Amino acid sequence: xxxxxxxxxxxxxxxxxxxxxxxxxxxxxxxxxxxxxxxxxxxxxxxxxxxxxxxxxxxxxxxxxxxxxxxxxxxxxxxxxxxxxxxxxxxxxxxxxxxxxxxxxxxxxxxxxxxxxxxxxxxxxxxxxxxxxxxxxxxxxxxxxxxxxxxxxxxxxxxxxxxxxxxxxxxxxxxxxxxxxxxxxxxxxxxxxxxxxxxxxxxxxxxxxxxxxxxxxxxxxxxxxxxxxxxxxxxxxxxxxxxxxxxxxxxxxxxxxxxxxxxxxxxxxxxxxxxxxxxxxxxxxxxxxxxxxxxxxxxxxxxxxxxxxxxxxx
Numbered sequence: 001x002x003x004x005x006x007x008x009x010x011x012x013x014x015x016x017x018x019x020x021x022x023x024x025x026x027x028x029x030x031x032x033x034x035x036x037x038x039x040x041x042x043x044x045x046x047x048x049x050x051x052x053x054x055x056x057x058x059x060x061x062x063x064x065x066x067x068x069x070x071x072x073x074x075x076x077x078x079x080x081x082x083x084x085x086x087x088x089x090x091x092x093x094x095x096x097x098x099x100x101x102x103x104x105x106x107x108x109x110x111x112x113x114x115x116x117x118x119x120x121x122x123x124x125x126x127x128x129x130x131x132x133x134x135x136x137x138x139x140x141x142x143x144x145x146x147x148x149x150x151x152x153x154x155x156x157x158x159x160x161x162x163x164x165x166x167x168x169x170x171x172x173x174x175x176x177x178x179x180x181x182x183x184x185x186x187x188x189x190x191x192x193x194x195x196x197x198x199x200x201x202x203x204x205x206x207x208x209x210x211x212x213x214x215x216x217x218x219x220x221x222x223x224x225x226x227x228x229x230x231x232x233x234x235x236x237x238x239x240x241x242x243x244x245x246x247x248x249x250x251x252x253x254x255x256x257x258x259x260x261x262x263x264x265x266x267x268x269x270x271x272x273x274x275x276x277x278x279x280x281x282x283x284x285x286x287x288x289x290x291x292x293x294x295x296x297x298x299x300x301x302x303x304x305x306x307x308x309x310x311x312x313x314x
Contacts, residue, residue: 041057041058041080041081041084042057042084042087043055043056043057043062043081043084043085043087043088044056044057045064045088045091045092046246048063048191048194048196048238049194049196050170050194051065051066051067051169051170051171051194052064052065052066052171052191052194052196053066053088053092054240054246055085055088057077057081057084058077058078058081058108059075059077059078059081059108059109059111060075060077060103060106060108060109060200060201060242060243061075061198061240061241061242061243061244062074062075062076062077062085063075063189063191063196063198063240064085064088064089064092064094065166065168065169065171065173065191066089066092066093066094066095066169067094067095067168067169067170068095068169069095069098069168069169070094070095070096070097070098070099070168070169071089071094071095071096071097071098071099072098072099072100072101072166072168072173073085073097073099073100073101073116073122074101074103074189074198074240075100075101075102075103075109075110075198075200076100076102076109076110076111076112076113076116077108077109077111077112078107078108078111078112079111079112079114079115080111081111081112082112082115082116082119085097085112085116086120096120096121097116097120097121097122098121098122098123098168099122099123099124099125099166099168100112100113100116100117100122100123100124100125101125101126101166101175101187101189102124102125102126102130102156102187103126103186103187103188103189103198103199103200103201103242104126104127104130104182104183104185104186104187104200104201105126105129105130105133105134105138105183105185105215106183106201106212107147109200109201109242110126110130110134110150110154113150113153113154113155113156114150114151114153114154117153117154117157118153123157123158124154124155124156124157124158125156125157125158125159125160125164125175126156126158126159126160126185126187127159127160127161127177127185127186127187128159128160128161128185129183129184129185129216130156130159130185131155131156131159132185133183133184133185133215134149134150134154134155134156135149135150135155136149137149138214138215139214141214160175160177161177162176162177163175163176163177163187170193171191171192171193171194172192172193173189173190173191173192174189174190174192175187175188175189175190176188176189176190176228178202178221178224178225178228179221179224179225180216180217180218180221181202181211181217181218181221181222181224181225182200182201182202182209182210182211182212182217182221182222182225182242183201183212183215183216183217184215184216184217185215185216186200186201186202186225187200188200188202188225188228188229188232190232194238195234195236195237195238196237196238196239196240197229197232197233197237197238197239197240198239198240199225199229199239199240199241199242199252200242201242201243202222202225202226202229202242203226203229203239203241203242203244203247203252203255204241204242204243204244204255204295205239205241205243205244205245205247205251205255206244206245206291206292206294206295207243207244207292207293207294207295207296207297208285208292208293208295208297208298208299208301208302209222209259209297209302210297210305211305211306211309213305213308213309213312217309218309218312219259219262219263219266219305219306219309219310220263220309222259223256223259223260223263226252226255226256226259227256229252230249230252230253230256233249233252234249235249236248237249239251239252254291258288258291258292261287261288262284262285262288262302262303262306263306263310265282265284265285265287266279266284266303266306266307266310267310268284269282269284270307270310270311276304276307276308279303279307280300280303280304280307283299283303284303284306285299285302285303286299
């Protein structure tokens with residue numbers, strides 16, 4: 001097996017990567033990693049007030065800001081999703097797709113970039129780390145394969161460091177980079193007028209999240225990113241997660257409690273000098289499995305990811 005630590009800066013040690021790969025390969029986790037959807041999937045729309053909607057389908061959740069000034073998409077799923085996205089924008093009465101904002105680099109959030117940029121003339125916007133990772137081959141420890149660099153048309157042409165703002169259709173949209181969390185290029189998006197926030201894959205609503213440690217992600221970074229989001233939320237803010245149903249501040253607080261609880265439990269096992277298999281056997285997620293363990297990522301798989309993250313950070 002190719003050594004991850006030689007392939008990606010800041011990656012976990014090869015043994016930790018092997019541990020992740022051995023268990024996760026059977027979980028179906030590829031659904032949230034760079035890949036191609038097999039066939040077009042219609043989008044389901046949830047209105048979120050004047051000029052804004054959430055769209056769900058295959059891949060990451062979208063936000064659609066629409067109106068006479070044109071349309072801004074937050075993420076665009078897969079290339080096969082483009083027809084469904086156009087249909088959704090038409091159904092909402094939106095203008096041309098002018099901008100696509102990627103919350104991070106994974107293919108289930110950026111797969112439509114090339115199509116929408118080439119055919120619709122959309123300007124692709126993302127954090128500078130997103131362009132950096134999409135511009136080069138990325139080694140995937142889960143499948144022991146390399147994701148090829150994206151074609152030039154898919155790459156963000158506008159990049160930012162700390163953040164930026166859009167002023168469109170009467171909305172001010174604030175985009176903020178958070179320190180490495182799910183990846184090293186995560187952005188959270190605030191639609192202030194509508195009291196809506198899109199958290200990308202910093203937030204998986206209802207199940208254990210994938211943390212892309214080889215792409216700079218970490219459990220501590222996830223917790224810090226959620227804390228920042230909570231500091232920006234009001235009690236009635238509606239939250240679009242990267243995956244899962246529309247959420248709110250109370251549910252995001254529960255998610256934060258889970259992240260911290262699992263992190264602390266795994267860390268205690270590490271401090272006791274236990275191996276990764278012994279940590280898994282101790283079931284550090286047991287207090288949270290009933291609520292969070294029913295998704296595509298098993299409690300064991302999540303434990304191994306958290307373990308690898310904590311090891312890589314020391």
